[in-house]
Amino acid sequence: MDIPVISLIGGIGSGKSAISQELAKRYAVQVINADEVGHEVLHEPTVIQQLQESFGSEIINGEGQAVRPRIAALVFGETPEHRTNLKRLEDIVHPHIRSRVDHLIQQSIRSGSYDLIILDAALLLEAGWDQVCDLVFFVDVSEEIRLQRVTQNRNWSEEEFRKREFNQLSLVDKKTRAEYTIENNDDLSSAVDQLETYLKQHFQVNL
Numbered sequence: 001m002d003i004p005v006i007s008l009i010g011g012i013g014s015g016k017s018a019i020s021q022e023l024a025k026r027y028a029v030q031v032i033n034a035d036e037v038g039h040e041v042l043h044e045p046t047v048i049q050q051l052q053e054s055f056g057s058e059i060i061n062g063e064g065q066a067v068r069p070r071i072a073a074l075v076f077g078e079t080p081e082h083r084t085n086l087k088r089l090e091d092i093v094h095p096h097i098r099s100r101v102d103h104l105i106q107q108s109i110r111s112g113s114y115d116l117i118i119l120d121a122a123l124l125l126e127a128g129w130d131q132v133c134d135l136v137f138f139v140d141v142s143e144e145i146r147l148q149r150v151t152q153n154r155n156w157s158e159e160e161f162r163k164r165e166f167n168q169l170s171l172v173d174k175k176t177r178a179e180y181t182i183e184n185n186d187d188l189s190s191a192v193d194q195l196e197t198y199l200k201q202h203f204q205v206n207l
């Protein structure tokens with residue numbers, strides 16, 4: 001039997017992962033985190049080789065592994081060179097991420113253990129992965145709060161936040177492409193309650 005696949009989109013630090021994980025504590029929800037899948041892909045020997053060919057051996061450490069902060073420094077920024085590098089990186093890794101995500105979705109369906117799958121992918125729309133989703137939610141949070149949460153909890157500078165957000169679709173575009181908006185300016189449980197209400201209206205699942 002097919003299970004609904006949904007996704008949360010929004011600005012950086014809007015709480016997409018936090019809300020997904022919290023819902024998974026309440027119900028039989030499988031969360032597939034595309035950032036984590038992206039990290040796994042960076043260990044694949046063919047990917048490492050392609051990255052080395054594109055960006056040089058300075059992004060590889062002594063153990064032959066790709067070093068994420070070094071790649072981040074090359075791809076996130078506002079110069080044409082950053083943009084070209086980011087496109088190159090995405091061309092290498094996105095097909096692998098997509099195929100792993102598809103596999104995880106099929107595995108979760110086959111397991112019969114879940115009532116809902118959440119694809120937690122910051123670049124859902126940019127990469128065209130919304131095709132696999134039945135419903136997309138926009139998580140709305142003021143920029144001030146997002147920046148505060150990310151600098152406090154993730155150890156990012158404001159500059160890091162802005163450089164990454166610069167390379168994503170605008171919030172207006174993201175909001176327009178989603179079916180529903182969830183507010184997450186206050187406590188997390190209130191955001192999860194909003195999501196739960198919409199899901200109950202939409203799907204005949206055990207939520």
Ligand SMILES: CC(C)(COP(=O)(O)OP(=O)(O)OC[C@H]1O[C@@H](n2cnc3c(N)ncnc32)[C@H](O)[C@@H]1O)[C@@H](O)C(=O)NCCC(=O)NCCS
Nearest residue numbers: 012034035038068071072075093121122123124164167168
């Ligand atoms: C550049 C890399 C090595 C930096 O790793 P790092 O551990 O610092 O970041 P991480 O992967 O955990 O991503 C954290 C956040 O950065 C932003 N981000 C990541 N990749 C991108 C991208 N291609 N474009 C814009 N923002 C991005 C997202 O908001 C994401 O949630 C890594 O982000 C990467 O390989 N990115 C390309 C793959 C990708 O697009 N991943 C996102 C899948 S949704």
Ligand SMILES: Nc1ncnc2c1ncn2[C@@H]1O[C@H](COP(=O)(O)OP(=O)(O)OP(=O)(O)O)[C@@H](O)[C@H]1O
Nearest residue numbers: 011012013014015016017018122149153186187188
């Ligand atoms: N309602 C909330 N109250 C307090 N802290 C929150 C709330 N929602 C999220 N956070 C915290 O804010 C930070 C950013 O949240 P999270 O990592 O879920 O964002 P994200 O949208 O998945 O980010 P990214 O776009 O980078 O993937 C986390 O440390 C999270 O615990």
